[in-house]
Amino acid sequence: MKNFVFSSKIFKGSKYGEGHPLNIDRVWPSLELLKIMNWVSDDEIIFNEPASIKELTLFHDLDYLKTLKKAERFQFLETEEKNKFNIGIGVNPIFTEVFSRPAAAAKSSMRAIEYLAKNKAKKILNFSGGTHHGRKSYASGFCFLNDCILSILKAKELGFKKILYIDIDAHHCDAVQDNFKNENDIQIISIHEKNKWPRTGNLEDCKISNIVNLPVPEYFNDSEIIFLIDNIVIPYSIKFKPDITIIQAGTDCLKDDPQSKMILTNSSYWLSISKLKNLSIKTLILGGGGYNPYVTAKAWAGNWLVLNSNEDALQKNLNYECRELLSSLKWNNSRVRNGVPHKWLDKWSDGFKKQHVRTEIIELVNEVKKIKNL
Numbered sequence: 001m002k003n004f005v006f007s008s009k010i011f012k013g014s015k016y017g018e019g020h021p022l023n024i025d026r027v028w029p030s031l032e033l034l035k036i037m038n039w040v041s042d043d044e045i046i047f048n049e050p051a052s053i054k055e056l057t058l059f060h061d062l063d064y065l066k067t068l069k070k071a072e073r074f075q076f077l078e079t080e081e082k083n084k085f086n087i088g089i090g091v092n093p094i095f096t097e098v099f100s101r102p103a104a105a106a107k108s109s110m111r112a113i114e115y116l117a118k119n120k121a122k123k124i125l126n127f128s129g130g131t132h133h134g135r136k137s138y139a140s141g142f143c144f145l146n147d148c149i150l151s152i153l154k155a156k157e158l159g160f161k162k163i164l165y166i167d168i169d170a171h172h173c174d175a176v177q178d179n180f181k182n183e184n185d186i187q188i189i190s191i192h193e194k195n196k197w198p199r200t201g202n203l204e205d206c207k208i209s210n211i212v213n214l215p216v217p218e219y220f221n222d223s224e225i226i227f228l229i230d231n232i233v234i235p236y237s238i239k240f241k242p243d244i245t246i247i248q249a250g251t252d253c254l255k256d257d258p259q260s261k262m263i264l265t266n267s268s269y270w271l272s273i274s275k276l277k278n279l280s281i282k283t284l285i286l287g288g289g290g291y292n293p294y295v296t297a298k299a300w301a302g303n304w305l306v307l308n309s310n311e312d313a314l315q316k317n318l319n320y321e322c323r324e325l326l327s328s329l330k331w332n333n334s335r336v337r338n339g340v341p342h343k344w345l346d347k348w349s350d351g352f353k354k355q356h357v358r359t360e361i362i363e364l365v366n367e368v369k370k371i372k373n374l
């Protein structure tokens with residue numbers, strides 16, 4: 001059984017609009033880096049078209065989906081519709097592909113589950129997925145749909161009995177938790193920055209039978225994430241014995257991301273994913289947040305090597321073509337006022353930074369162990 005990258009051609013040229021944190025290219029550059037390096041072959045890449053409204057009703061309300069499609073067609077909604085569905089308001093703007101783009105990400109995630117269910121693949125990577133805030137009938141936190149929930153529901157539909165969802169994005173997976181709480185055949189683990197939007201994901205929720213929340217303080221470091229994974233995530237998951245694992249691998253937990261104060265290197269990020277990818281034979285790795293295009297594209301491209309147990313290749317320097325590609329990406333941020341810093345263009349791997357595991361993290365582990373009888 002092979003591993004695959006699932007994506008969609010819609011991502012090239014699609015932007016959320018000036019001033020939005022997602023007005024950057026992330027998905028296609030991640031794949032392009034892999035192609036430049038000859039790390040992926042054409043028969044390992046599958047491009048998907050957007051999911052239909054019917055397919056998306058597996059989770060979302062029909063009225064909401066029709067309105068989202070209408071917003072794309074007319075690039076306009078009446079105020080009443082905007083307010084009802086939170087489309088075209090604040091961080092959820094109406095942009096050219098406002099339906100088709102999230103529908104393509106969702107199709108990749110759902111089709112990936114089909115491939116895994118039919119033994120056509122063991123591990124699949126979908127950089128475009130990971131939209132963990134989208135609600136049944138309203139947009140939230142840049143997410144118009146929720147491919148995480150759709151892929152869990154699809155896994156259930158196709159006969160997976162024990163589904164493990166692990167989320168390492170800097171933000172809590174509020175919509176996923178709300179939709180599946182108390183469903184014990186679906187276990188949900190999230191590591192996220194404490195007191196950050198959407199301000200859910202408290203430690204107390206660990207008292208819910210299928211929820212493990214690990215809210216961490218600012219400046220969460222490499223040694224700390226490995227400590228949490230080794231002491232909570234892995235023993236808890238092994239006890240559950242999942243037959244499929246879905247990992248939301250947002251990169252806003254990395255040091256140079258503007259949306260969090262976490263300070264992980266891509267080395268600890270990849271090491272985390274390599275420890276999580278074999279908790280079950282079948283694994284789907286999604287994208288998620290990630291608002292520094294250079295750091296995100298490298299990290300997501302690297303996930304393909306991690307997934308294929310070929311991470312040693314990431315010790316190399318970037319070649320000229322990769323540097324050119326990354327340098328050409330636009331980012332309206334003061335960090336690149338004087339050009340793209342060398343630290344993002346020279347090497348693939350940041351190098352693991354061994355640091356102190358703070359008392360707060362040790363106490364968090366002890367508390368969760370107590371609640372969950374680990």
Ligand SMILES: [Zn+2]
Pocket residue numbers: 169170171250252288289290
């Ligand atoms: Zn995030």
